[in-house]
Amino acid sequence: AKRGVNFQTVSDFQLGFASSSWGTLMQYLEEKGISEQEIIDAGLAIASDDGKKHDRFRGKLMFPIRDEKRRVTGFGARVLDGSLPKYINSPQTAVFDKSGTLYGIDHAAQSIRKQDLAVIVEGYMDVIITHQGGFANVVASMGTAITEKHVNTLKRMTGNLALALDADSAGGEAMLRCVAFENILDSELKIIVLPDAKDPDEVVKENPEEWKRLIDKAVPVLQYTFDIVASTYPRTALEKSAAARRLLPLIGQINNVVRRGHYLQKLAVLIKVDERSLEA
Numbered sequence: 001a002k003r004g005v006n007f008q009t010v011s012d013f014q015l016g017f018a019s020s021s022w023g024t025l026m027q028y029l030e031e032k033g034i035s036e037q038e039i040i041d042a043g044l045a046i047a048s049d050d051g052k053k054h055d056r057f058r059g060k061l062m063f064p065i066r067d068e069k070r071r072v073t074g075f076g077a078r079v080l081d082g083s084l085p086k087y088i089n090s091p092q093t094a095v096f097d098k099s100g101t102l103y104g105i106d107h108a109a110q111s112i113r114k115q116d117l118a119v120i121v122e123g124y125m126d127v128i129i130t131h132q133g134g135f136a137n138v139v140a141s142m143g144t145a146i147t148e149k150h151v152n153t154l155k156r157m158t159g160n161l162a163l164a165l166d167a168d169s170a171g172g173e174a175m176l177r178c179v180a181f182e183n184i185l186d187s188e189l190k191i192i193v194l195p196d197a198k199d200p201d202e203v204v205k206e207n208p209e210e211w212k213r214l215i216d217k218a219v220p221v222l223q224y225t226f227d228i229v230a231s232t233y234p235r236t237a238l239e240k241s242a243a244a245r246r247l248l249p250l251i252g253q254i255n256n257v258v259r260r261g262h263y264l265q266k267l268a269v270l271i272k273v274d275e276r277s278l279e280a
Helices: 007-012 024-031 036-041 105-115 124-132 148-155 173-185 200-206 208-216 221-230 237-252 257-271 275-279
Strands: 016-018 045-047 053-055 060-066 072-079 087-089 118-121 138-140 161-166 190-194
Touching: 007 124, 024 036, 024 053, 036 045, 036 053, 105 124, 105 138, 118 124, 118 148, 124 138, 124 200, 148 173, 173 221, 190 208, 190 221, 200 208, 221 237, 221 257, 237 257, 257 275
Parallel strands: 118 138, 118 161, 161 190
Antiparallel strands: 016 060, 045 053, 060 072, 072 087
């Protein structure tokens, strides 16, 4: 309620609660004929060093995680008492692969295909609130880095991906991995730069039109990197060398010859160096 989630959204995403007791879920599942080992293998219980078993999720807000076919593969959970870690996920299991799972994909797939765009955010609440606000083409990588598995899953629905990142994140890992993902997609990965370190759910709650505007203003990751480098006005030989060192490795990874040539020209103009020298 404090985060502005309405009852319909709670129902749609089947948000729930795990009681604080140590064995309620194990007892319930065993009464259904499921063995202790199966419950542990499913990531729903933990066996401690002394041989005792107990429920993995206790006293937490629960987020069921589904695949594209709406089958529950795992759970995310958030503490309600301020303790750390704030969020925990199901462990790796036969059906739950965190590096390849996108939260909200079951709700977002149709909208992604219709809009020909997938927006990737970082958290459960970002997905839930953006969907509640009418933006159903949003999924989350659940706090992990975007992986090739994520990109391949989304590629089946659209060739257009945009990452919603705060300014600090946008300058980091996304830059280093963007070209590999663009080669998979054969299109440019875009960056939605969030203002004032806000999360997507905050932007949507405060002003849905602002969220639309940020998506419309999204720029290709490589263009964003160019803009950062250009903002330093590389003038000296040392500054030009630094700019080339940062950008040339990214340009060199681009498989598409037209896009590679485009960015090579941009770099030549930016640092006023002959394009053929850079190409060499």
